[in-house]
Amino acid sequence: MSRRHYKYLIVGGGVAGSAAVEAIRRRDPAGSVLFVGQEANRPYVRPPLTKGYLDGSIDRAAMSALPVNWYSEREVELRTGQRVSRLDTARFGAALSNGEEVSYDTMLLATGASxxxxxxxxxxxxxxxxxxxxxxxxxxxxxxxxxxxxxxxxxxxxxxxxxxxxxxxxxxxxxxxxxxxxxxxxxxxxxxxxxxxxxxxxxxxxxxxxxxxxxxxxxxxxxxxxxxxxxxxxxxxxxxxxxxxxxxTIGRELLRGTSIAAETAILVDERC
Missing domain, CATH: 3.50.50.60 (FAD/NAD(P)-binding domain)
Known part of the structure; x- marks a missing residue:
């Protein structure tokens, strides 16, 4: 089965992933981007959850990481309510929770913690x-x-x-x-x-x-x-x-079978 290819794969639909997508588009306006977030909601900032969202002074719209139309206007393929279920870092591939398989040139793991x-x-x-x-x-x-x-x-x-x-x-x-x-x-x-x-x-x-x-x-x-x-x-x-x-705590399931090292967090080097 053929795999759709993307120049950039962003795993994790939080503010870190949104910031990465925004930075990519400043440097590379045309490169294909797949942005996958497990939550059904569009990417949003989390700090108000413990403050303004609870007391009613901030609504959902005010918490959006980027304007609603930002992704489509810049041809970023945003997938909400999906997750990357498996990584094949040796072959630059990933499987999504809907059964689709994709490949990538560069991937960013921004899944946060639970x-x-x-x-x-x-x-x-x-x-x-x-x-x-x-x-x-x-x-x-x-x-x-x-x-x-x-x-x-x-x-x-x-x-x-x-x-x-x-x-x-x-x-x-x-x-x-x-x-x-x-x-x-x-x-x-x-x-x-x-x-x-x-x-x-x-x-x-x-x-x-x-x-x-x-x-x-x-x-x-x-x-x-x-x-x-x-x-x-x-x-x-x-x-x-x-x-x-x-x-x-970080989720380790996605890292199994890959070369990505993790202790209490995913280990990075001078490139990340």
């Missing part, structure tokens, strides 16, 4: 959310609306990194009850020192967030759904829903 799984008892209960995509945010907003029709939502966030603290700040601004849970001594422990971490903790507490530092989640509990989180010291945090923000 939320790390919370690995404690009860993590399989309904009512535990993560946040990486617009669809994740919409599911979270729907759950909040369901609770809000009855009472002020009580939200428990597990993980006090960037995403967890941003969510805590957003939900406190929305006048929700927020508990932020983390086993480290202070927020941002993986990316900042104690002075910055304690400043973030103080800032959140002054906004009404209940910060549980050095006291991680031991298990999730509830009658058919998450209703409480049991902390390492035995304290109980009641909640209407919980959000896991415990880091990210």
């Amino acid at each position: 939320p790390a799984m919370l690995r404690i008892p009860g993590a399989d209960l309904p009512g535990l959310h993560c946040l990486r995509s617009i669809d994740d945010a919409d599911r979270l907003l729907h759950a909040l609306d369901t609770v809000r029709s009855d009472h002020t939502p009580r939200i428990a966030i597990i993980g006090a990194g960037l995403i967890g603290t941003e969510l805590a700040a957003t939900f406190s601004r929305m006048r929700f009850s927020v508990d932020l849970i983390d086993g480290n001594e202070y927020p941002w422990a993986r990316i900042a020192g104690p002075s910055v971490g304690m400043f973030i903790e103080s800032l959140l507490e002054n906004r009404g967030v209940h910060v549980h530092s050095a006291n991680g989640a031991a298990r999730l509990d509830g009658d058919g759904r998450v209703q409480r989180i049991i902390l390492m010291n035995g304290d109980v945090v009641p909640c209407d829903l919980a959000i896991a923000a415990v880091g990210m």
